[in-house]
Amino acid sequence: MECEPLYYWSGPRYEWPCINNPCTWQGTLTPYQRHAAERIAEAVRSEDKELLxxxxxxxxKTEMLFPGIAEALTLGKRVCVATPRADVVRELLPRFEASFKHTKIQGLYGGADKKDDASQLTISTTHQLLRYREAFDVMVIDEVDAFPFHKDPSLPYAADRAKTLQSTTVYLTATPRKTHHRRIRQKKLPHIFVPVRFHGHPLPVPLLKMCFTLKKDFQNNQFPPSMIRWLSVRKNPDRQLLIFVPTIELAEKLVETWKVSNLSTAGSAAPVHASDPKREQKVDAFRKRQLDVLVTTTILERGVTFPSVDVAVLHAGHEVFDEAALIQISGRAGRSPDDPEGEVLFFHDGKTESMMKAVREIKNMNRRGGFSRP
Structure with missing residues (x-):
């Protein structure tokens, strides 16, 4: 707060220990993942300034980080993995704790139980970086293109201030912004491209479904008839369902409709959004399959993994669903090797440039990954 003093430590820098064999993860990387992981580790060793x-x-992407983080810890460096969303911190923290069992790890986000313990490996929201100055030798910015990081100038500023002078920054993204593409073309931003999912299957390509009565349906808090028809013919009705909507009000009202209509036979549903006080519990219940349907805003568009879901976007032409958001939302489906072909549908009352660009980009990524099917 503006009325609170801000203190900097001006004494000698703390020397972090060199940890031998810090990574306890027993998994195997694919050739594409291994190539990226080796490049990250090299950037850490060479103290490269940036890598995308x-x-x-x-x-x-998380598993690709492990060799580079292990390299940093072996060299006695301090590491931070920062992400714009608290949900992502809560998901990443147990994965890192299981993969670096002998390293002190801290998770920082609004509402976290502990924020005063120093750790050599920190998983944090980008907002929490305001707490640090010249603290981290390796800074990983996950989902660097995501809101609010790319919209709020104070967050990149905080990330830069939190790094030491000889730090290495690794950016992770599935949807680079124009500034990233421009710097790549100008050869000012080293990068590695990974075009294939870890399980070797292509990205699900969204289907576009026209809904002529969409606005009227929403005014009456009803689901579009075309979506109701799709629910009855889903390829795998055992999959859970993520339904993305543009507003909090619509999420809550549609869930009430779901509960009192015939749709309730398809399973239990709950709304979730950024200001939901039970958001963490609902996401956890969905992950444990205690909920069948989540009607969500864009808060779950990225960074969270559910093994077997179909995805529907209602009012996909709304301004909140830009190209990057639609690509990320589509990426929630088909993430498990046991079920790599989840369905993705965009329900709309008129195609938008964002929808068309998202579909083209997904198809382009599949082509670059060696998948020729449309």
Whole structure:
């Protein structure tokens, strides 16, 4: 707060220990993942200033980080993995704790139980970086293109201030912004491209469904008839369902409709959004399959993994669903090797440039990954 003093430590820098064999993860990387992982580790060893990892949704970016983080910890460096969303911190923290069992790890986000313990490996929201100055030797910015990081100038500022002078920054994204593409073309931003999901299957290509009565349906808090028809013919009705809507009000009202209509026979449903006080519990219940349907805003568009879901976007032409959001939302489906072909549908009352660009980009990524099917 503006009325609170801000203190900097001006004493000697703390020397973090060199940890031998810090990574306890026993998994195997694919050739694409291994190539990216080796490049990250090299950037850490050489103290390269920046590296962008451009990997499709579901490529396994977290596992690609493990060798580079292990290299940093072995060299006695301090590491931060920062992400714009608290949900992502809560999902990543147990994965890192299981993969670096002998390293002290801290998770920082609004509402976290502990924020005063120093750790050599920190998983944090980008907002929490305001707490640090020249603290981290390796800074990983996950989902660097995501809101609010790319919209709020104070967050990149905080990330830069939190790094040491000889730090290495690794950016992770599935949907680079124009500034990233421009810097790549100008050869000012080293990058590695990973075009294939870790399980070797293509990205699900969204289907576009026209809904002539969409606005009227929403005014009456009803689901579009075309969506109701799709629910009755889903290829795998055992999959859970993520329904994305543009507003909090619509999410809550549609769930009430779901509960009192025949749709309730398809399973239990709940709304979730950024200001929902039970958001964490609902997401956890969905992950444990205690809920069948989540009607959500864009808060779950990225960074969370559910093994077997179909995805529907209602009013896909709304301004909140830009190209990057639609690509990320589509990437929630088909993330498990046991069920790699989840369905993705965009329900709309008129195609938009964002919808068309999203579909073209997904098809392009599949082509670059060696998948020729449309």
């Amino acid at each position: 990892i451009w990997a499709v949704c579901g490529a396994g």
